[in-house]
Amino acid sequence: MRLLPKIILCLSSLVFFSFVSCKISRYKQSAVKNSVLNRSDIIPVVNNTNATKFQTTIDVLKNHLTGILIVKQTDSASTRLVFITELGMKMFDLEMKNGEMNVMYVFEPLNKPQVVNALKKNFKDMLLLDIYGKTGISFTDKNNNTLFRLIKAEEKQYFTTTVQNNLSLQETFQKRKRTSKILYTYNNELKTYSLIKCKQYGFVKFYFELTQIPKTND
Amino acid sequence: MFKQLLFICCLPLISFSQNYKAVKDTALLKTKIENMSRAINTMESDFTQEKNLSVLSEKIISKGHFIFKKENLLRWEYLSPTKYLIVINKEKVFIKDTKKTSKYDMNSNKVFKEINDIMLSCVQGTIFKSNKFKTNYFENDKYYKLELLPQTKNMKETFKKINLYFDKSVTSVAKMEMIESTEDLTMIDFFNKKLNAPVAENNFMLK
Numbered sequence A: 001m002r003l004l005p006k007i008i009l010c011l012s013s014l015v016f017f018s019f020v021s022c023k024i025s026r027y028k029q030s031a032v033k034n035s036v037l038n039r040s041d042i043i044p045v046v047n048n049t050n051a052t053k054f055q056t057t058i059d060v061l062k063n064h065l066t067g068i069l070i071v072k073q074t075d076s077a078s079t080r081l082v083f084i085t086e087l088g089m090k091m092f093d094l095e096m097k098n099g100e101m102n103v104m105y106v107f108e109p110l111n112k113p114q115v116v117n118a119l120k121k122n123f124k125d126m127l128l129l130d131i132y133g134k135t136g137i138s139f140t141d142k143n144n145n146t147l148f149r150l151i152k153a154e155e156k157q158y159f160t161t162t163v164q165n166n167l168s169l170q171e172t173f174q175k176r177k178r179t180s181k182i183l184y185t186y187n188n189e190l191k192t193y194s195l196i197k198c199k200q201y202g203f204v205k206f207y208f209e210l211t212q213i214p215k216t217n218d
Numbered sequence B: 001m002f003k004q005l006l007f008i009c010c011l012p013l014i015s016f017s018q019n020y021k022a023v024k025d026t027a028l029l030k031t032k033i034e035n036m037s038r039a040i041n042t043m044e045s046d047f048t049q050e051k052n053l054s055v056l057s058e059k060i061i062s063k064g065h066f067i068f069k070k071e072n073l074l075r076w077e078y079l080s081p082t083k084y085l086i087v088i089n090k091e092k093v094f095i096k097d098t099k100k101t102s103k104y105d106m107n108s109n110k111v112f113k114e115i116n117d118i119m120l121s122c123v124q125g126t127i128f129k130s131n132k133f134k135t136n137y138f139e140n141d142k143y144y145k146l147e148l149l150p151q152t153k154n155m156k157e158t159f160k161k162i163n164l165y166f167d168k169s170v171t172s173v174a175k176m177e178m179i180e181s182t183e184d185l186t187m188i189d190f191f192n193k194k195l196n197a198p199v200a201e202n203n204f205m206l207k
Helices: A003-025 A113-126 B002-018 B026-039 B110-124 B153-158
Strands: A033-036 A052-060 A063-075 A078-084 A090-097 A100-106 A135-140 A146-152 A155-161 A167-174 A177-187 A192-200 A206-212 B042-053 B058-069 B073-080 B084-089 B092-096 B101-105 B133-139 B143-150 B159-167 B173-180 B185-195
Touching: A052 A113, A063 A090, A063 B058, A078 B042, A090 A113, A100 A113, A113 A167, A113 A177, A113 A192, A113 A206, B026 B133, B058 B110, B073 B110, B084 B110, B092 B110, B110 B173, B143 B153, B153 B159
Parallel strands: none
Antiparallel strands: A033 A135, A052 A063, A052 A206, A063 A078, A078 A090, A090 A100, A135 A146, A146 A155, A155 A167, A167 A177, A177 A192, A192 A206, B042 B058, B042 B185, B058 B073, B073 B084, B084 B092, B092 B101, B133 B143, B143 B159, B159 B173, B173 B185
């Protein structure tokens, strides 16, 4: 009778382990080749000449923040990300320079290490600011989609592309545990990513949604 | 050469700012603004908001409509490039974006109390009475300009100054400028104004 809780615990751990590991197991590779990721492999999110604007929502715990994100490449090595609310208040200003995401400004109530780190990491990933020129592997899945894998420190990033070379899914794993999932919707007519949805898993969950604002004559 | 070009580019700005001189009779101007505020029971207007981001040399232009009704009723609605609505109904604040509608109690949220005070007093022009700002008064041929300098720590962290413009007949606020501590500028121009026209209460209700 005393053994029962232990058995249940062992069984539940086994179930949990198989559940977690099956997520990464879908990326089992057979024929792989080394490849340097470039802009022709995965269509970039950020235009390198003009600013890109997204209607953005950020949800963390019970907080819901909305506004406009402006992303602009300021020179060959730097990209600036500024988030303002609809009322025009600047919430944060980040700069991606030489592979490093730096904080230029954060509105004081948001200036918490966990929030700032989540903003830096997720926007870098969502906007594909640190993948080009990196060496990884490429392979195809059973649906004949081309996938890329990059390894950064303890993380494995998987990118699933379509036949038109636009990204449809990006997932990040630490060890065997998924830490984030990003879904991309590509508009073939406008040749841009019209919608990006990102979930960050973990103790504090974040959800980001970026809807591209079409260019107007304003 | 660069300095010369910079000077030429800045010339219109320099001459624009030089056009403003200090108002001699500030007591008279304050009375005019207070009379204006007393006379306005309802106000409705379209607006254009232009946000200038200094670091990116980029402008974000938003368009919308607002309705105000005495005492504490305000509907501030953005129609482009994104839809966003703020309704202040006495002690309640409703915010509706494309994803959800949120309701806040003003008394339990200091931030909303602050936003409410600023928005309503800017629309009515009575912000100069607030002890959170030190006010300087200027005028040119076309406008009176109230330069509001934040005095509290929180305000100073957010704004460098707020400029409020009134037409010379002081009938309503003509435009507004908010200069953030990071030098970013937000300008709001009001047009198609209707003063004291009937306004339905349901403009300030949100389900």
